[in-house]
Amino acid sequence: xxxxxxxxxxxxxxxxxxxxxxxxxxxxxxxxxxxxxxxxxxxxxxxxxxxxxxxxxxxxxxxxxxxxxxxxxxxxxxxxxxxxxxxxxxxxxxxxxxxxxxxxxxxxxxxxxxxxxxxxxxxxxxxxxxxxxxxxxxxxxxxxxxxxxxxxxxxxxxxxxxxxxxxxxxxxxxxxxxxxxxxxxxxxxxxxxxxxxxxxxxxxxxxxxxxxxxxxxxxxxxxxxxxxxxxxxxxxxxxxxxxxxxxxxxxxxxxxxxxxxxxxxxxxxxxxxxxxxxxxxxxxxxxxxxxxxxxxxxxxxxxxxxxxxxxxxxxxxxxxxxxxxxxxxxxxxxxxxxxxxxxxxxxxxxxxxxxxxxxxxxxxxxxxxxxxxxxxxxxxxxxxxxxxxxxxxxxxxxxxxxxxxxxxxxxxxxxxxxxxxxxxxxxxxxxxxxxxxxxxxxxxxxxxxxxxxxxxxxxxxxxxxxxxxxxxxxxxxxxxxxxxxxxxxxxxxxxxxxxxxxxxxxxxxxxxxxxxxxxxxxxxxxxxx
Numbered sequence: 001x002x003x004x005x006x007x008x009x010x011x012x013x014x015x016x017x018x019x020x021x022x023x024x025x026x027x028x029x030x031x032x033x034x035x036x037x038x039x040x041x042x043x044x045x046x047x048x049x050x051x052x053x054x055x056x057x058x059x060x061x062x063x064x065x066x067x068x069x070x071x072x073x074x075x076x077x078x079x080x081x082x083x084x085x086x087x088x089x090x091x092x093x094x095x096x097x098x099x100x101x102x103x104x105x106x107x108x109x110x111x112x113x114x115x116x117x118x119x120x121x122x123x124x125x126x127x128x129x130x131x132x133x134x135x136x137x138x139x140x141x142x143x144x145x146x147x148x149x150x151x152x153x154x155x156x157x158x159x160x161x162x163x164x165x166x167x168x169x170x171x172x173x174x175x176x177x178x179x180x181x182x183x184x185x186x187x188x189x190x191x192x193x194x195x196x197x198x199x200x201x202x203x204x205x206x207x208x209x210x211x212x213x214x215x216x217x218x219x220x221x222x223x224x225x226x227x228x229x230x231x232x233x234x235x236x237x238x239x240x241x242x243x244x245x246x247x248x249x250x251x252x253x254x255x256x257x258x259x260x261x262x263x264x265x266x267x268x269x270x271x272x273x274x275x276x277x278x279x280x281x282x283x284x285x286x287x288x289x290x291x292x293x294x295x296x297x298x299x300x301x302x303x304x305x306x307x308x309x310x311x312x313x314x315x316x317x318x319x320x321x322x323x324x325x326x327x328x329x330x331x332x333x334x335x336x337x338x339x340x341x342x343x344x345x346x347x348x349x350x351x352x353x354x355x356x357x358x359x360x361x362x363x364x365x366x367x368x369x370x371x372x373x374x375x376x377x378x379x380x381x382x383x384x385x386x387x388x389x390x391x392x393x394x395x396x397x398x399x400x401x402x403x404x405x406x407x408x409x410x411x412x413x414x415x416x417x418x419x420x421x422x423x424x425x426x427x428x429x430x431x432x433x434x435x436x437x438x439x440x441x442x443x444x445x446x447x448x449x450x451x452x453x454x455x456x457x458x459x460x461x462x463x464x465x466x467x468x469x470x471x472x473x474x475x476x477x478x479x480x481x482x483x484x485x486x487x488x489x490x491x492x493x494x495x496x497x498x499x500x501x502x503x504x505x506x507x508x509x510x511x512x513x514x515x516x517x518x519x520x521x522x523x524x525x526x527x528x529x
Contacts, residue, residue, distance in 0.1 A: 001052045002069060005036045011144065012167040013158055019054035023166070025100050028159065029365075030062035033442050041072060047079035048072065138207050140264020144168035145260070145268070146205040148213060152258070153202075155179055155193070165193065167466050169258065169293050171266070176292045185282045187244045188249035196239050196275055199256050210475065216258075219272035224254060226279060240277060247282040254278045258293040269298060306370065307412020310458070310465025311483040313371035317453065317468070319347035319405035319425075320416065335406055337417040347405055349451065350398060350495040352376040358493055365401055368451070368497050370412075370466065384487060388443035388480045399449040399495055400477070408453075408471045428474040438494055444477035448494040456503035 005020035014024040019035035040052040051072040057064045097105050145152040150422075151168040156177035158164040163179035181193055184201070192198045196218070201212035218237045224230045240251040255276035262268050280287055306315035320339040340346050348365035358378040368374070378398075382391065407422040414421035431444055452472045457464035481489075 001040050001042055002067075003041050004042070004052070005037070006040070010163075011142075019056070019067075020052065021451070024065075026064070029056070029065040032056055032063070033233050035065075036486060043080070043083075044074070045076075045080050046083075047074050047081050049074075100384070107131070130241050133163060139171040139268065140266060141172045142170045143208070145171055146206070146208050147202045149202065152204060153199075154258070154293055156291070163193065163289060171262075172295050174292075174294050176290070178290045179312070180286050180290060181289050182286050183249075183252075183280060183284060185247075185249045185280060185284060186244070187282070188252060189244065194242050194249075194252045196251075196253055196277075197241065199253065199273055199275075200239070204260075204268055204271050207266065212269050216271045216273050219257075219259065219274045222274070222276045224276055224278040226281070230276070236500045248279045250279045252280055252287065252529050253289065254287065255290040256292070258291075260293065260295050261298055262295060263298055298322050305413045306409075307466070309411045309413050310467055311370040311412040311455070313466075314369050316344050316414065317347045317370050318366040318409040318412070318414065319407060320409075320422070321403075336419060337409075337422050339416055340403075345394065347408065349374060349399055349497055350376045350378070350401075351451070352378065357381075367452075370453075370455075371496050371499055372498075375494065376498040377492060380493055382489040382491060384482075388445065391480075392443070392445050395446045398493060399446055402474075408468055410468045412466075423468055423471055426470070426472045428472060428478045430474060432476060432478045443480040445480050445491070446475050446477045447491060448476040448496075449493075450474040450476070451497040452500060453497065454500045454502045456501070458503075 003022075007015055007018035007020065008021045008023070009015055009018075009252045010023075010074055012023055014028045015021045017032050017034055017036045018024065019029070019032065020037060025085070035054045035056060038054055040054075042049050049072055051070050053068040053070055055066045057066050058237075062301070088355070095101065095105065101474040145168065153165050154167050154169040154175055154177065155163040155165050156167040156175075157179040161180045162182045167177075171177065183191060183194065188194055193435050194335075200218065203215055205261040206212040206214050221233045221237075221240065223228050223233060232493070242249055253275060257274040259272050259274070260268055276290075299463075306312060306318050311317070318339065320337040323336075323338060345365070347368045349368060351364040351366040353364060355380050358380040380395070405425065407424055410421050410423050432447075445498070452470075453468060454470040454472075455466050455468045457468050459465045
């Protein structure tokens, strides 16, 4: 029971007022006001057991935590003396019938009644099941990544801004931290946390409790000068250790980015680290280090996100297509949405040029950034010999681009397989009749494309998240009028995008039902689907 702690919720961090948290130090305990869990016991049905009692000595200076291990007796007449039947502590997986064991199972369980009593009772409480000792399972979400000696370190600030090397990297949890490290330039070559060797000299276990290891390779090395400029070293995968040079300490680790590749079964197959090295002056007393870790499943292409979960202002709006052969949106559940891996080219509008010439602007696109209202345009010169149908297709390609999407992600982190998180784009067509009936033409040419993105705030009022609820693309066409021989006609072409916040309060006197928009985390029902 001394190792049990129900209030220990943060990994490698001290939980406030959790007196049984092993991550808390004496300095942390001196700041506690009470013990949220004063006593920790095991199974209350046992006749006798150990109990861990925690309290605070507030009269001490500074206040101290008091820990006692006492014997607790159950006054109940019906209590468990010893848990010597280990099979009763969990459900045993039934033996599946095969052609080899079918006759034996039929003889044992085929009658009207059978005995569930085990063949022998295990009285050795400390004996381990040898069949489970060598079994290994893949990593699960949030489990610390194990190494040969401990776990993969991802330094982070704990109580203050100073770096703590006790923070483990968790599987499938993308993290990015910044912290301050105390340094002495004259002894920088002896400070382990400033050396590349400290972050690469560890072997990661491919799966927990296994003998198979994965070594961390050096992916890239970037050198940062004293004025902040960075230079990538080509083909450099050798260790560069800190050393003194003219009152400077060079090759000091300023940043580390881990990238872990894994299988769908939770097995780590590759790990690489990208370093940012720099120099520190003699008078420096501390430096700031940054650390990051990301995960990629093997044989998959990572798709960049634009928020988690809500959109972040200034990041591209994510969009995609539905697979061919699925006419109804509900039929896409098995295949998901197809996206371009370059998020800056998923949803774009026409990009203006200095010359304002539409022919020169063909192919020039700019990404639609969430929250940014944009307008662009150009002018198209139409000669007298130009036909209507080719001109119409040229203008459509100019306004919509080569691959106009069909769906827009409602959240910044919407997954392609979660089709309900994608909003279909609604298309509207407006025709403008600007010529008289005498010269009215049946051919219409598009001249503008207006995109309206409606979004709303959802979640907590303290930290509302942006969610797209509707996207409308309005294409405006005008009647085609043939140009007289020997003359040219100038047509202005315009494209725009407007973001509208539909979560604003209603107009006075308008009564609307309150709505609650909620999205659960993707791992809320883990391990269930």
